Amino acid sequence: MPEHCSAPTFGIEEEFLLVDPRSRDVVAQPPSGLLEACRRAFDTRLAEEMFRSQIELVTPVLHDLAGARTCLLEGRQRLADIAESFGLGLYGAATHPFADWRQQLATDTPHYAQLFADYRDVAQRSLLSGLHVHVGVPTEVDRVRVMNRVLPWLPLLLALSASSPFWNGRRSGLLSYRRALCGEWPRMGIPEALPDEPALQAYIDLLLASESIRKRGDVWWFIRPSARFPTLELRIADACPRVADVLCIAGLFRGLVAWAIEAKDPVDMGLQRLVLEENYWRARRQGGAAHFLDVDGRSALRALDWLAQLRERIGPWVEAFGDGEVFEQARRILRHGSSAQRQLALYEGVRSTGIGQRQALAAVVDQVLDETRARSVRSEPEPA
Template sequence: MNRHLKFGIEEEYFITDLNSRCMSGKPPGAAIDACKAVLGECFALEMFQGQIEVASPIFTSLAQATQYLGSARQELRLALASYGLGLLTAGSHPLADWRTQQATEQMHFLKLFEDYQHVAWRSLLSGLHVHVEVPGHLDRICVMNEVLPWMPLLLALSSSSPFWNGADSGFMSYRQTACDEWPRMGVPEYFEDQAAYDAYVALLIRTGAIRQASECWWGVRPATRFPTLELRMTDACPRLEDALCIASLFRLLVAWAIDQRRPGSTWSQQSRWILQENRWRAKRFGIHASFIVEGYDRPFSAEQWLFMAEQIFGDAAQAMGVEEVFPQARRILRDGTSAERQRSLYRQVVGSTGDVQAALSAVVDQLLMETEEQPCINRAVCES
């Protein structure tokens, strides 16, 4: 087991007007420059001017990721505060209105808006993306097929997008529902190996369907610029400790898959059908969904599925020194996801005041506060 398997994390953030609590449509250029100054080459623009990204350096330990991302969030928050702006991360912004947003004026993004029209304009979404290295002698698609069945559990744990365009969507991850408007998102097509994947991508490029392989945006994919497997399905997490838990789980899954004699050998069309169904359940019901586990004729709760994961991957977690990932995931199941906290606060404020706008503003304040919190991997100790 590779204890020091390299990985990286990308977090997307909404720039928020602290007066209106709305997503900023066009932040001052000086504010963006200030963010660039604190992050350097790890700063990235996003499709919308009111959204930015941190693309982390390469990590070899969870401690490195904790330190870097905790610092990055704080430095970005301080850089924006001088301009009356806040930093918020979640799968969707409760008060964002896509009709008021401005596109980032870079050719890559402008081409996306030209090609995908309202689908692109409606994509006010923030994700948690995790890259994990796969040794060059291994087939990344086979490794991907080994970890794919577990992705709905990670999505459920990350769910943080119940609100869309100022209304309760009824979903725990509306972000994933919005992603389904795009081609080549969500669950990957069925590929037996890297050769089959490469042939598919080559056909799309030859026929003009896509310009480059990076336009395959599936929830898990082989990265084009790095020798990694990339998780894209999960929502951005307001609490950094939740993001780190999910990143660590994905890294553990990849490490375990790499250690298998024939990774992905049991992946089938039926496996993919089950994955599709489980993803639907995760985005609709989050951690309260019941899930299908291949080979069993009864549904599994999220708690039961996580217990199964710990039985399978627990030894690998010990070998990698990340055994705390399972208590942390159980804490999310016990205390609730961001989506649940948002909806609970919203209903509480609406119930006491009848004011929907005040309730949405309160949810934004909650998300701003949680984005600001420093991570506590052992919350029981932090709260004692």
Template sequence: MGCTFGIEEEYLLVDLASGRLLYDPPPQVLAACREVFGEHFAPEMFRSQVELVSPVFDSMAQARDFLASRRERLALQLSADGVGLLSAGSHPLGGWSQQRPTAEAHYRQLFEDYRQVARRSVVCGLHVHVGVPAGVDRIAVSNRVRRWLPLLLLLSASSPFWEGQDSGYCSYRRVLCGEWPRMGLPEPLDDWAHYQDYLAWLRSTGSLRTDGDCWWALRPSSRFPTLELRISDACPRLEDGLCIAGLFRQMVEWAIRQPVPGRAPDQQALWREQENYWRAMRLGRRGQFIGEDGSSLTAQQWLTETMDILQPGCAEARDAFSRAGAILLFGSSADHQLTAFALARQSGASEAQALRLVVKGLLDETAGQ
């Protein structure tokens, strides 16, 4: 049996009439979110944002059933109040300056510490936890998996618009993440002991309030015995999110099986990771990426190379690669949003009208329509 896993999805609450973010959802809207998600509901940084925290899964079929039913039920229930549920890295129309923060103490502290950086962070991610057996060094596992972080990002990219403008990036969300400390690629650390030394240094210098405030794109969870993927944009299409989760799960399982623990990347590997990360943010699936031998790779070549390494055995694992191939062939959410916007403009729609059509498409995809 493969590793267990869990998925956290963040959503935005949208006014169906205007397509804009709600800035202060009425009580019945948040009550509906709590009712449908139940114990799996979690508040987020803004009142217009909610999170679904899944139970532990053994299979993608379990994950699909759980997430699809919650998405569909909540979208239907909210529609009675003229509200939509949107899963994407950013809202195309924006409106961060009008958003109201959540009242929870943790988030109040974030807004106090990070000010406008926090206030601008009206973005949504897909987080995937994969269980790592006791006795296995999670930093060593991370060291083997981290090379693929840009690949997982480009497959999930869904935030090309920011504040009503084409940002020029497939994942502008990750650009915004770069404004925060400790939210980029992981530090090059050799093992768990090295990681604990790093956290101890941050605490001793007054740089870290809690271990959970280390928000790397890939990190050992401070709450669970898992490795947590945080680089991915939230996915409007559930099948894209399941693809990301399935690929990441395989990567972790492969890393656990390796006879020699993964060591911290050397300087050249760090340069390569950073360059590939920027190219994934900027160009998504259309980027040219740097292979481990310094050669140039298309996203499809990178995916094929990854499949050759991981050797997916079961149908579920092969399905994840098949879906990833379809994303590369037909486009990520970012590609689809940009295409929908361009087609609407060519048909005579104003920029505002075209953006509202993009929002409508995201709402439909989130609801499974």
């Protein structure tokens, strides 16, 4: 049990696409009045996203997973009710199986107009939904040092969250194609090898001075010290249709940050980078079915064994916070499949009956809509 253990506060950001339940396609232009209805319902919890067809919900500051569960379920239900009142469904996976990214319309604000002008097709192709988790870090603690300790474990969180196996009407060959598309952007992958926050600030100052970025928040690594809040922000995870999976990712990340704040062992940045790059690829490609290099680079191991290593490392913190169930949920995901694996299994099953590709992809959309709309964690079916 960690001494003087204090559970960090945290927050969760979820992105959703709006889908026509008849065509199963993403709507390029939502009906007039929908966004205003969402603003009235959620106020500051509603955040603008890149596309008009996309909505982001942001939780208030959270203190425990029980509160997070209630907040997520109530938020999703209210948002789904609003969407349904306008004839639309709420889609919570990281990519849509067949939506045409060329038809999507950018959000009409100066910020996004500039983003699309700067990045053009890279921005246009980013019809993607992620799960972001902020965990509070005490102001006296160097967030980059904490980030460097957490980094080696992040491919496991990506494997647990993977929900984007399809793109543009085809199987992509990856379980997280979202992260492949993120790789088209600058500064959206693995963080630079920086030792501490002063080095990070010097790096960002250089980017600003050279006009490489427009503002400090334009460093979009898959984990980063937030430019707005005293937090470390997880950005690697795909959006998760099931709330239970969101809570799993959030609980594991909070445990990792809490452990890393107190850890004292040195970090081998050179070896860590090589292992991280390999494991990041394996997580994108095969998710929880992959064999990963252990964080010390000694051997390959199954995802379940890697999870056991993670539990040995951060378990005392997670248990102290009362969040031990996240390990069991992670085991369920690895044994029975993430959203990406469920989507692929359904697609192959439908296709095997002789049904056409488009109808099989529509069945995948229906599955994601149903999982996103589940009214409680308990209503989500347990694997057989």
